[in-house]
Amino acid sequence: MAGFLAQARFIIAAFVVALILALAVPAGAQQPSTVNPNAAAVKEQQLLNALQGGTIGGRVSIPDQKSGTLIQPGGRDWRQFHEVTLRWIGAIAILGMLVLLVVFYLVRGQVKLESGYSGRRIVRFNGFERFVHWMTATCFIILAVSGLNITFGKPLLMPLIGEPAFAGWSQWAKYAHNYLSFPFAIGVFIIFLVWIGGNIPNKVDVEWTKRGGGIVGHDHPPAYRFNAGQKMIYWIVVIGGTAVAITGYLLMFPFYGTGIQGMQLAQTVHAIIAVLFVAAMLGHIYIGTIGMEGAFEAMGEGTVDVNWAKEHHALWLAQENARTGPNESQRQPMATPAE
Amino acid sequence: MKSFVLACVAAVAIATVAGFALNSVQKPADQAFSTTGVRL
Numbered sequence: 001m002a003g004f005l006a007q008a009r010f011i012i013a014a015f016v017v018a019l020i021l022a023l024a025v026p027a028g029a030q031q032p033s034t035v036n037p038n039a040a041a042v043k044e045q046q047l048l049n050a051l052q053g054g055t056i057g058g059r060v061s062i063p064d065q066k067s068g069t070l071i072q073p074g075g076r077d078w079r080q081f082h083e084v085t086l087r088w089i090g091a092i093a094i095l096g097m098l099v100l101l102v103v104f105y106l107v108r109g110q111v112k113l114e115s116g117y118s119g120r121r122i123v124r125f126n127g128f129e130r131f132v133h134w135m136t137a138t139c140f141i142i143l144a145v146s147g148l149n150i151t152f153g154k155p156l157l158m159p160l161i162g163e164p165a166f167a168g169w170s171q172w173a174k175y176a177h178n179y180l181s182f183p184f185a186i187g188v189f190i191i192f193l194v195w196i197g198g199n200i201p202n203k204v205d206v207e208w209t210k211r212g213g214g215i216v217g218h219d220h221p222p223a224y225r226f227n228a229g230q231k232m233i234y235w236i237v238v239i240g241g242t243a244v245a246i247t248g249y250l251l252m253f254p255f256y257g258t259g260i261q262g263m264q265l266a267q268t269v270h271a272i273i274a275v276l277f278v279a280a281m282l283g284h285i286y287i288g289t290i291g292m293e294g295a296f297e298a299m300g301e302g303t304v305d306v307n308w309a310k311e312h313h314a315l316w317l318a319q320e321n322a323r324t325g326p327n328e329s330q331r332q333p334m335a336t337p338a339e
Numbered sequence: 340m341k342s343f344v345l346a347c348v349a350a351v352a353i354a355t356v357a358g359f360a361l362n363s364v365q366k367p368a369d370q371a372f373s374t375t376g377v378r379l
Contacts, residue, residue: 131345
């Protein structure tokens with residue numbers, strides 16, 4: 001009896017499956033291969049899909065023939081990107097980096113100058129290098145804030161300050177974004193030229209990276225003028241800066257370099273690189289300020305303590321001593337006033 | 340500090356020059372995209 005019931009269940013189940021398949025296959029076969037735009041039940045999305053990336057346009061009498069475009073489906077994908085996807089990418093990258101830095105600071109604390117200040121200083125960056133660094137850095141901060149305003153300003157800032165204030169602020173932020181891009185791009189180019197010599201990866205970087213840069217624990221892996229972490233920042237600035245400059249100028253001069261689809265792609269690339277750039281620079285700012293004792297002096301006043309150089313850039317210090325002699329280092333009072 | 344101040348001054352100077360250059364090249368939309376037969 002039990003066997004008969006099992007067989008009956010199997011037959012019924014097979015029948016139900018066969019029935020579902022019989023109903024489903026003709027339904028799928030009824031889907032038209034092309035869309036009839038005159039059909040009563042046609043959906044807008046079907047029409048857009050049928051365009052296959054093309055556009056619907058008309059004829060206009062004004063000189064700008066591009067204004068004849070009525071529907072450009074790629075614009076919807078682009079809108080979805082900058083209204084939704086980009087905000088997620090930006091939030092994860094920037095907030096993620098901030099959380100990481102806070103956790104790291106709480107767990108590791110500041111990287112101390114373990115041998116203490118010697119009172120002898122060595123020139124780390126000359127006046128021109130600091131000038132270029134700060135010109136690029138200040139422009140970057142304004143570009144980052146004004147750029148993030150484009151992505152996050154509407155949902156985050158506008159509800160706080162109101163539409164009129166947000167409109168005024170955004171207009172000036174856009175001017176600043178456009179015009180300060182020029183000193184930023186010039187700065188990136190000069191940085192590329194000035195520091196390329198010290199930023200070519202070598203074997204020392206492999207060892208430095210294997211030892212985690214000494215950032216965890218109390219290790220001090222040797223490095224030349226720039227360690228692997230600084231080289232990574234250098235190449236992020238050079239490659240990332242060049243990419244945002246090129247894509248930004250494609251957007252600043254619309255239709256000079258590319259069409260609407262090219263500009264949508266340019267804006268996508270520009271925005272993704274920019275938010276990752278901001279996240280990377282947060283790490284750079286952290287380690288150059290509160291993350292490491294004595295690091296800010298290098299770019300703040302141009303010199304570092306000899307013990308700092310010995311701990312973090314021992315090979316560079318040896319090179320400098322071989323070039324100028326160890327007695328060239330200046331003995332200065334501990335509290336060196338800022339320039 | 341001197342390098343920082345000079346950097347800020349240079350950035351503003353370059354941006355100002357760029358602003359004037361851009362404004363001399365680009366025209367407002369009502370001038371760039373209209374004819375005598377169009378009112379915007």
